[in-house]
Amino acid sequence: MELVCPAGNLPSLKAAVDNGASAVYMGFRDDTNARHFAGLNFDDRRAEEGIDYARKKGVKVFVAINTYPQPAGWQRWQDAVDQAAALNVDALILADIGVMDYASKRWPEQRLHLSVQGSATSVEAINFYHQRFAIQRVVLPRVLSIKQVKQVAGESPVPIEVFGFGSLCVMVEGRCLLSSYVTGRSPNTYGACSPANAVSWNETPDGLETRLNNILIDRHGNGENAGYPTLCKGRFNVGGNTFYAIEEPTSLNTLELLPELQAVGVSAIKIEGRQRSPAYVARVTRVWREAIDRCTENPERYQADAEWLGVLEKLSEGSQTTLGAYHRPWQ
Amino acid sequence: MNKKPKLSLGPILYFWPREQVFSFYKSISETEVDIVYLGETVCSKRRQLKLDDWLELADMLQQAGKEVVLSTLTLLEAASELSTLRKICASSPYTIEANDMAAVQILSGKNAFVTGPSVNIYNPQTLAVLAEAGLKRWTLPVELGRETLTDMHASRPEGVETEVFAFGRLPLAYSARCFTARASNLPKDDCQFRCLDYPDGLMLRTRDYESFLVLNGIQTQSAKTQNLVASMDAFIELGIDVLRISPQSVNTGKVIDLFHRCRQGEISPAQAEAEIQPYLLSGECDGYWHEEAGMNLEVAPPQKNKPAPNEKKQECA
Numbered sequence: 001m002e003l004v005c006p007a008g009n010l011p012s013l014k015a016a017v018d019n020g021a022s023a024v025y026m027g028f029r030d031d032t033n034a035r036h037f038a039g040l041n042f043d044d045r046r047a048e049e050g051i052d053y054a055r056k057k058g059v060k061v062f063v064a065i066n067t068y069p070q071p072a073g074w075q076r077w078q079d080a081v082d083q084a085a086a087l088n089v090d091a092l093i094l095a096d097i098g099v100m101d102y103a104s105k106r107w108p109e110q111r112l113h114l115s116v117q118g119s120a121t122s123v124e125a126i127n128f129y130h131q132r133f134a135i136q137r138v139v140l141p142r143v144l145s146i147k148q149v150k151q152v153a154g155e156s157p158v159p160i161e162v163f164g165f166g167s168l169c170v171m172v173e174g175r176c177l178l179s180s181y182v183t184g185r186s187p188n189t190y191g192a193c194s195p196a197n198a199v200s201w202n203e204t205p206d207g208l209e210t211r212l213n214n215i216l217i218d219r220h221g222n223g224e225n226a227g228y229p230t231l232c233k234g235r236f237n238v239g240g241n242t243f244y245a246i247e248e249p250t251s252l253n254t255l256e257l258l259p260e261l262q263a264v265g266v267s268a269i270k271i272e273g274r275q276r277s278p279a280y281v282a283r284v285t286r287v288w289r290e291a292i293d294r295c296t297e298n299p300e301r302y303q304a305d306a307e308w309l310g311v312l313e314k315l316s317e318g319s320q321t322t323l324g325a326y327h328r329p330w331q
Numbered sequence: 332m333n334k335k336p337k338l339s340l341g342p343i344l345y346f347w348p349r350e351q352v353f354s355f356y357k358s359i360s361e362t363e364v365d366i367v368y369l370g371e372t373v374c375s376k377r378r379q380l381k382l383d384d385w386l387e388l389a390d391m392l393q394q395a396g397k398e399v400v401l402s403t404l405t406l407l408e409a410a411s412e413l414s415t416l417r418k419i420c421a422s423s424p425y426t427i428e429a430n431d432m433a434a435v436q437i438l439s440g441k442n443a444f445v446t447g448p449s450v451n452i453y454n455p456q457t458l459a460v461l462a463e464a465g466l467k468r469w470t471l472p473v474e475l476g477r478e479t480l481t482d483m484h485a486s487r488p489e490g491v492e493t494e495v496f497a498f499g500r501l502p503l504a505y506s507a508r509c510f511t512a513r514a515s516n517l518p519k520d521d522c523q524f525r526c527l528d529y530p531d532g533l534m535l536r537t538r539d540y541e542s543f544l545v546l547n548g549i550q551t552q553s554a555k556t557q558n559l560v561a562s563m564d565a566f567i568e569l570g571i572d573v574l575r576i577s578p579q580s581v582n583t584g585k586v587i588d589l590f591h592r593c594r595q596g597e598i599s600p601a602q603a604e605a606e607i608q609p610y611l612l613s614g615e616c617d618g619y620w621h622e623e624a625g626m627n628l629e630v631a632p633p634q635k636n637k638p639a640p641n642e643k644k645q646e647c648a
Contacts, residue, residue: 068453070475071482098456119451122407124416124433131436132460143507144408151410171504171551172406175449178503178544180474181553181625184618188451189474213624216537232504237536238514238546245535245546246510325507331519 001262001269001292004062004161005285008040008274013050015282016059020289023060025093026050027191027274031073032080033064034117035274036191047087060090066115068096068188078102085110093139094118095174104133113137116163116270117187119174121148123155130157137161139270141173146257146326150264159267165284166272167317168252168324170232178231183213194230201226210234227318249318255287256304257326258295280315287311333570335594338587339366339494341447341577342402342428344502344547346526349379355578356388360395362584363591366573367392370402370419372430372447374509374548375412376522382419389425398426405430405449406505406549426467439464448473448496449505455486462488470494470575473501473557476622477565484569492572498560498586499577500532500545500612501553501625510546522548530580531612542613553625555614561604561630562620563593582610604630 005021007013016024027033029041042050051061063084069077077099084092085107092110094100095117103112114120114129116139129135139161140149153160169176173187180186183198198213208220210229217234220226227233232246252272254261261269269292271284287308295302313321324330340359343352359367369385369392371377380388389399401423403416413433420427420437429435430447438444445468452458452469461469471480473496484493511533512522532545532552542554559566559574566574574594576586586607593603608615618627 068451070453070479071455071485072478074454074456096451096453096457097460098454098458101456101460118432120432122413122431122433124413124436125407125431128432128436128439143406145507148408148410170508171506174451175405176504177472177474177501177625178551180619181501181503184622184624184627186474188453188472215541215543215626216539219538235538236543237538237540238533241514242538245514246551247508328520329518331507331509 001296002161002267003285003288003292004268004270006166006271006274006276006281007050008035008276009042009278010046010050011278012274012276012281014053015278016285017054017057019282019285021059021285023062023090023268024050024054025062025064025270025274027064028080028083030076030080031067031189031191032069032077034066034115034187034191035064036067037275038196040275044083044087051087051089062091062093062113063087063089064093064115065099066093066095066117067191069099070189074098081106091137100129100133100135111136113139113161115139115174116141117174119172121152121172123152123157126152126156126158137268139163142169142252143172143325145328145331146260146264149261149266149326153265160265161268161270162254162261162266163252164254164269164271164288165312166251168247168250168322170247182215182231194228199229225318233317248320250320250322251312251316252324253309253312253316253321254323254326255291255308255312257323258291258304259299259302262295262299283311284315333567336566336571337365337573338363338590338594339368339573339575340364340583340587341496341499341575342368342370342372343578344373344550344552345530345532345578345580346374346377346379346524346548347530347580348527349384351530352380353388355583356392358584359587360392360397362587364397364576364587366398366400368400368402368428368447370428372402372405373505373550374526375404375409375415376524377526377548382422386424400426400428400445402428402447403430403434405447406507407431407433408507435461435464441465443467445494446470448502453479455483458483458491459488462491466491468492468494468573470496473503474619474625476620477562477569478622480571481569493570494573494575495559495566495571496557497566497574497576498558498590499556499575499579501557501616501619502550503544503553503625504551506549506551509549510551511548514546534613553616555616555626556611557617557619557625558604558607558611558615559617559620560590560593560607561600561617563600563603567594579612586610
């Protein structure tokens with residue numbers, strides 16, 4: 001199983017490479033990728049440097065161009081595809097049909113992966129992209145149970161990549177518009193969810209309030225840890241009860257599912273977190289490298305090490321982890 | 332002058348009892364709506380109606396002069412859901428609305444199809460690929476607005492119609508998790524069909540009691556109703572072919588009637604905007620159409636009892 005790690009910038013890329021990534025994924029410095037955050041991502045020179053560093057250590061480089069261009073911005077996406085192809089990267093991770101159409105015609109030799117933002121959850125959807133654009137891998141949305149992953153992996157014409165660890169999208173990726181409903185910007189259109197420019201923190205007599213474009217996402221009392229107001233991870237009132245009505249601040253962690261994922265034919269594990277620090281990337285990559293190696297050696301005897309779980313838990317949102325949709329009761 | 336847009340009634344997004352669905356469509360058959368979308372698009376566990384029941388309704392509506400389209404599931408997870416989709420696509424005498432790329436793939440090169448708002452068509456390049464596959468009508472994704480649509484119409488493939496989600500709570504997200512079951516402390520696999528208790532979804536409020544979102548099983552909607560009737564002139568000018576009205580448990584017929592009279596020029600958009608106010612369930616929005624946050628409201632609020640044509644705020648370009 002390949003370990004695919006996040007490279008938000010050059011130091012993170014090096015951290016991933018040095019700690020055992022099989023591949024790293026990066027984006028350019030604009031809205032053509034789904035981590036369009038200030039200070040993140042690569043210009044041409046940095047990208048070349050990073051690719052060079054990864055290549056020397058036998059690590060592959062993927063470039064994510066996985067947002068949805070509208071006509072006014074189309075040229076940026078086309079340029080990003082050309083730029084990545086010219087850099088001779090190992091794969092482009094694409095979501096939009098138009099972008100895929102362009103890439104497959106202009107750069108027929110270039111390897112293409114279907115991004116999680118492409119929202120393909122079944123073999124029929126995968127077939128669409130495979131038959132038309134010859135995609136060579138699909139990243140599955142975080143909505144399938146382990147049984148359903150097995151079903152898709154068994155029928156898919158191309159290898160499957162799944163998310164192993166990191167921030168958890170509760171909604172099917174590529175079709176969640178909550179962020180643009182509140183702020184005008186979504187992962188699809190802008191490459192960011194709950195963007196920082198819309199966030200405000202206000203100390204009030206009722207506690208510390210976090211708002212997104214003035215919508216109250218949560219209110220934190222004394223001693224409560226106030227996390228970033230991602231809008232699906234706030235507390236809301238439903239039927240008279242105030243609770244995390246959509247999802248708690250938590251991270252996905254599938255370390256204990258590793259033998260099962262391997263057995264159902266998953267070929268690559270993706271680690272989320274291009275927005276995280278190089279230190280985070282280093283620690284998470286190291287744990288997963290060790291886990292995958294141990295699982296490959298002896299899947300029957302594999303067990304998620306308590307120390308690994310401890311490390312990952314500390315690095316998780318709200319210091320807690322979940323198996324997410326892989327585990328039926330979560331649903 | 333461009334032709335007037337047709338009116339469509341989108342699929343029922345909620346879970347209503349069988350008898351309610353039948354009587355709803357009986358009443359719809361007597362309205363001025365041109366196109367009716369039928370079928371379950373949100374949750375495969377909602378089985379008050381079987382495929383044969385939907386087909387019976389389809390025949391009834393067709394006899395009443397309506398164009399019928401069969402809508403399909405948006406988020407496919409279980410193998411059984413894919414089987415159902417294949418069965419509908421293989422056996423339907425009616426056009427299919429694809430709400431996922433799986434349906435697009437199944438129908439590609441075989442039957443002409445239409446796409447709903449959850450199929451991501453954000454640029455003319457995508458539109459061209461799908462037109463070649465057999466797309467005959469597409470729905471603008473709800474987060475896109477007038478400028479993007481104008482640009483896309485500049486290179487729209489021949490024979491492809493455009494539909495805009497013009498009235499209803501906005502479908503915003505889909506999940507593996509059922510939020511209605513979660514709010515009742517029930518697992519999805521034993522949801523006890525709680526969605527039946529909420530004919531227009533379950534309100535989610537912020538901690539300062541602002542109506543924010545509506546939980547509809549695995550779907551999340553806006554609490555506010557998107558209402559674009561005030562933009563009727565722009566729709567006609569842009570050559571929009573179809574305006575979609577999304578069913579709600581009350582007053583859907585009255586909403587259809589106002590849209591109809593407005594497109595006919597019997598009432599002004601400002602007057603329609605004013606008269607539609609009592610039928611909005613919990614607030615109004617139109618931000619997406621104006622290239623803003625979806626929850627925003629750009630149209631000027633109508634003055635009560637005194638609607639006048641010049642009341643309408645200028646469309647922002």
